Amino acid sequence: MPHDLPHDLAAFRRVDTWVFDLDNTLYPPDSDLWPLIDARITAYMIAMFGLDGISARALQKHYYRVYGTTLAGLIREYDVKPEEFLHFVHDIDRSSLAPNPALEQAIDALPGRKLVLTNGSHAHALATSKQLGIDHLFEDFFAIEHADYLPKPALQTFQRFFERHDVDPAKSAMFEDMVHNLEAPHASGMLTVLVRPRHGAVDHREDWEKSSQKPPHVDFVTDDLVGFLRRVMTPPA
Structure with missing residues (x-):
């Protein structure tokens, strides 16, 4: 069972900007x-x-x-x-990555702006999100070129992102698969969501990229991004 939503989802009511990492977040780490x-x-x-x-x-x-x-x-x-x-x-064959209509619907239902923040290139972000069938949902893709090639987890990269897209971190949420990449957004005031692979699923990441803990700078943890987004959008009973 995923151990997401350990506390009140009402925190997301303040969110008007939804920010997603790309690789191993918008598609799972068992992808090739x-x-x-x-x-x-x-x-x-x-x-x-x-x-x-x-x-x-x-x-x-x-x-x-x-x-x-x-x-x-x-x-x-x-x-x-x-x-x-x-x-x-990034000159790779993406045909093994199937379109994800459920993810498309879940992201589309989120109120406000949607952006991608990736350490990959802009071309890679665009091609990969297009393969998933979700490229049209994002206002823009902040890629490594826009960060002057300084990657996450650098705080300066997030600051550049906030400035470029006029993002208020206090009204934003960050979804990311690498726990250390959530330190700077949390310190900046963003809600942070760690996206993990499902239990038992193949995980192609390096061992040091994985985390079984929930450090203080991670607000929520989920192994089901679509389900999490749906629950965020479900009115309380």
Whole structure:
């Protein structure tokens, strides 16, 4: 059973802006999309450094953990052109990702604005949300380009997002699969929702990206995003 909604959903009555992470949030982490992207990043590292696969992947994951994304590490240490990197790693086949009419209906029913905030590229966010059948629901996609390639969990990235889209964090909610990416939004005044995989489902994320705990900066936890959004919109009895 999901252990979401441990306290009063009335907190969402103040929300007029709904903000969603993309990868492993709007689609589940048992999807093959992230492994496909991950493999493309490894291939980029192999080509760039002339390393074997194991060494390239180890360096890739080191940058990911230290800098928030592999790209951020490559920019910092090697002045890599981000546009080239993003085009390469997001050039994947998304056909395995089925449209999600239930998610479309649940997001559409939310009152107010809907935005995506992702460490991926704008093109990736648009293509992936279109494959899910939900692209038309979002006012805009705040992607890594708009953050000047500084990824979540950096507070500056959220501040840029708030300024770019005139978002009041005190009237906003953030849905995200990585617990540390919710620290800055919570500190800024947003309601925070950690989206976990269903019990027993395949989870392609790294072990350090997963969390079985509910730290204080997480307001709600759910393993059923559609069900959670429906319950948020259900009037109290």
